Amino acid sequence: MTFHVASVCAATLRSATVITSNTVRLSDLFADLEPGEDRVIGPAPAPGASIHVGGGQLIAIADQFGVDWIDQSPSALATITRAGRLLDKEFFVEFVRRSLSDGGTDPLSVDLVDFHPLMVAPDDPKPVTMSDVSWDQRSGRFSATIYRTHPTGDVTQDSFMLTGTVHAAQRVLVFARALSADTVLSSSDVRVDDAYVGRLSDGVMTDAGGIEGMTLMHNVVAGQPVLDRDLHRSVVMHKGNPILIAFTVPGIHLAATGRALEDGGDGQYVHALNVGSGMIVTGRVTSASEIQVDSRSTAVPSNSNALRLLTASARPNTRAESSFR
Structure with missing residues (x-):
């Protein structure tokens, strides 16, 4: 009878556990602990990472904290995974756009050529910060350093350089519809886009009256900026x-x-x-x-x-x- 009561009250091993905290507790390894027996036993892995605890270490932990682990075995294995949220390219594009507009409403076009996905805590409202910002608004060249708000201690994971191009909205003349090569243009074939955020090169036309009678040198699509090199006048x-x-x-x-x-x-x-x-x-x-x-x-x-x-x-x-x- 005594053995039967002990088996009911004994703790059992959790073979796999997902946690959200930045610490590991005894209850993350063992279920059915005695009241008041649970406590913090160490730091959690980085968000999205896992740690594996083998049988020998599990036995030592159970002995250290007085856990009655009935099915203890040197071959046992427990895995603890910390939940995470992936900060992908889309996140960093929006992060840069928000940071550079400084809360304003002017649209920005952001194209990142180098970024590192980061796994962060799922409930972290401000997982990264940005510093050393360099933005040449004429060429669009952009660079900045991204830092984790809560460092992991791994310098290769806690910061990286973000680079790309950022263009502010501009008022440009764009084609109002798709047109084929050799079309002779009138002012109705173009319109003004007051918030164009695409990439622009030299020679963008801004005067709708200036395109009257000009001829397209190649096919164009609706919304494409009107460039002087696209046109010629006979x-x-x-x-x-x-x-x-x-x-x-x-x-x-x-x-x-x-x-x-x-x-x-x-x-x-x-x-x-x-x-x-x-x-x-x-x-x-x-x-x-x-x-x-x-x-x-x-x-x-x-x-x-x-x-x-x-x-x-x-x-x-x-x-x-x-x-x-």
Whole structure:
């Protein structure tokens, strides 16, 4: 009878235990301990790590703390694993974005080229800190040192260098829809993105009016930034050539002879000299030899410099007409 009572009250080994604390307790190794028998026996492994306790060590622990372990054996083995939360690349991208925006609402684009996943305690609200931050906002180059808030004591695991690129939101011109190569553009083909966070290179265009009449050199997709190297303009009107200046409003059509003061592509606005009045007007190129004057534009008097430049750029064998059509 005495043996039967002892077997009921004796502690039993826990072969595998998952803990969340940073210490190991006697009850993490043995179940059915006597009241008041449980206590801290040592530090826990790092989050996500495990320790293995063999039979000889288990027997020594049971003897040291007076645990009646009935099924003790030198071949016994207990594994204690500390629960952990993995800080992956997505975590560090958001961590960098939050840290650099300083609580602001301006979006940032973060691309990390080097990072080390870390296993931390699942209930740690602030598992890492960042210092030695270097961010060149023009090039986007970024680097910083990441430290564990609660070090493990292993210098190879408690800190590392984080590198990559970070770009702040910018106001850029992007394509409004997918377009194919050789498309002649109008302002409706583009839109302004006030919070673009993608990577940008030199030559980003910002003026929607500047793309009128330009031709795409290759296919583009919606939302892609408009770069000057994506476009080319086929000059149809040449500086100094005689042209027709047309002015049209409902019920009225007027035309005058003039000379182009600059090269222009189809749909582009150019300046021209009205030969008869000596006024400089602005119009949209509608063909190689005609511009349509915007009714909202205002003509301005030409000056000697403008006329000198016009004379110097005039091509041989061209003659301006001097009368209205």
